Amino acid sequence: MFRPRKTSKHGLLFVYIGILVLVFLIGGTKLYVIRSSALAKKNSKSSVLVDNSKPVVPLPQNSVTATVPLVEKPDGAIPPIVNGLAPVITTIKTNMPVVFLGIDDGAYKKDFELKLMKANNIKASLFLANRFISNDPFFFIDFISAGSLIENHTMNHKLLSQLSYQEQKAEICDAADLFLKEFGRRPVLMRPPGGNYNVDTQRAAADCGMKAVVLWIAKANGGSMQYQVGHSLRPGDIVLMHFRPEFQADMQAFLDAEHAAGLHTVLLEDWIK
Numbered sequence: 001m002f003r004p005r006k007t008s009k010h011g012l013l014f015v016y017i018g019i020l021v022l023v024f025l026i027g028g029t030k031l032y033v034i035r036s037s038a039l040a041k042k043n044s045k046s047s048v049l050v051d052n053s054k055p056v057v058p059l060p061q062n063s064v065t066a067t068v069p070l071v072e073k074p075d076g077a078i079p080p081i082v083n084g085l086a087p088v089i090t091t092i093k094t095n096m097p098v099v100f101l102g103i104d105d106g107a108y109k110k111d112f113e114l115k116l117m118k119a120n121n122i123k124a125s126l127f128l129a130n131r132f133i134s135n136d137p138f139f140f141i142d143f144i145s146a147g148s149l150i151e152n153h154t155m156n157h158k159l160l161s162q163l164s165y166q167e168q169k170a171e172i173c174d175a176a177d178l179f180l181k182e183f184g185r186r187p188v189l190m191r192p193p194g195g196n197y198n199v200d201t202q203r204a205a206a207d208c209g210m211k212a213v214v215l216w217i218a219k220a221n222g223g224s225m226q227y228q229v230g231h232s233l234r235p236g237d238i239v240l241m242h243f244r245p246e247f248q249a250d251m252q253a254f255l256d257a258e259h260a261a262g263l264h265t266v267l268l269e270d271w272i273k
Contacts, residue, residue, distance in 0.1 A: 028249070075271045076236065078212045086198070086205040090217040090228075092236040092271050099258050100125070100238045100268040102191060102214060104153055107132040108243040109139045114252055118146050123239050124241075125212070125268050127153040127191040130175055132243075137182045144183060148271055152187035152210060159196040160204075168205040176208055188272060189214050211272050216240035218257075223249030225257045233261040238268065 056176050075169070076094040084209040092100065101124040117124070126140060126148055133140065140150060154171040155178070163171065172190055180186040190202055190210040197213055205213050217226045219240035225233075233239070259266065 018236075028200075034231070035254065059166060061185075074271045077271050078268075080273075081206050081211070084206055085202040086210050086213050088202065088213045088215060090182060090215045090238055092238070092268070094236040096230060097235055098261045098266045099233050099235070099261075099263045101254065101265050102127050102151070102192065102216065102238060102268070103241045103243060104245050105129055105132045105157070106140065108245055108247065109136060110247070113243065113247050114142055116248060116272060117143075117148070120255060121250075122265050123147040123267050124265070125149055125151045125189060125214070127151045127189075128179070129153040129157040130155045130178060131157045141183070144185075147267075149267065150179055150183045150185065150187060151214070152179070152208075154190075155191045159194055160192045160201045161196050161198040162176040165200040165204055168200050169207060172204050172210065173208040175212070189268065191215070196225065214268070220250035220254040220257075222246060223253055225253050233257050233263055235263060
């Protein structure tokens with residue numbers, strides 16, 4: 001007669017452990033399948049939202065090549081301060097094939113602007129007004145990392161010639177002090193809003209540590225170039241642009257103009273002694 005063998009306590013323990021391991025393996029496999037399925041759905045949704053066939057930034061057709069002539073030593077300089085008045089400049093006397101770009105205000109802030117500048121090896125003096133950047137001043141940190149510099153366009157973007165000397169000084173000095181705190185460098189150049197200035201502006205700029213009042217002799221505006229002298233860019237010209245919705249069209253116009261003239265963009269700050 002068959003009699004079942006008694007299972008020892010150790011045997012029962014091994015049986016229980018085996019059952020637990022089997023349950024764990026089955027549950028883990030099911031969980032892995034669930035997670036894999038969820039991940040696949042997530043990736044599927046991402047692929048619908050992101051179309052990698054299109055560039056993040058539509059770059060201009062005539063992009064500058066990666067090789068840009070280097071300016072080892074500027075052959076000109078911003079004029080010195082005389083009688084307590086900062087000089088007013090629109091161009092720099094030079095025999096080098098260079099042009100200077102200043103981009104104003106800072107109201108329109110889009111990531112493609114920096115990408116467009118980097119793709120075309122453009123470094124510029126950014127004349128920012130606190131009125132336009134106070135909502136997001138640190139948007140411009142990456143521009144500094146890419147080689148551009150923050151300069152002074154006053155606190156409130158007022159027409160300076162309509163203000164007293166003390167009011168102009170506050171507009172210029174306060175902006176310079178604030179930008180030092182925000183960007184780690186105190187501006188040395190000042191562009192008056194609208195190009196509007198008088199002798200008090202020059203004196204206030206100098207008293208605030210500015211090396212020059214920077215105007216322009218050409219500008220990229222509305223997708224085309226506008227010249228005060230002649231019909232093309234010349235070596236040493238200072239060009240005006242703005243952070244506006246037409247930024248890409250203006251940059252294209254500027255690039256086309258400098259290419260046609262055989263010039264390349266360098267920083268105006270390099271021409272300060």
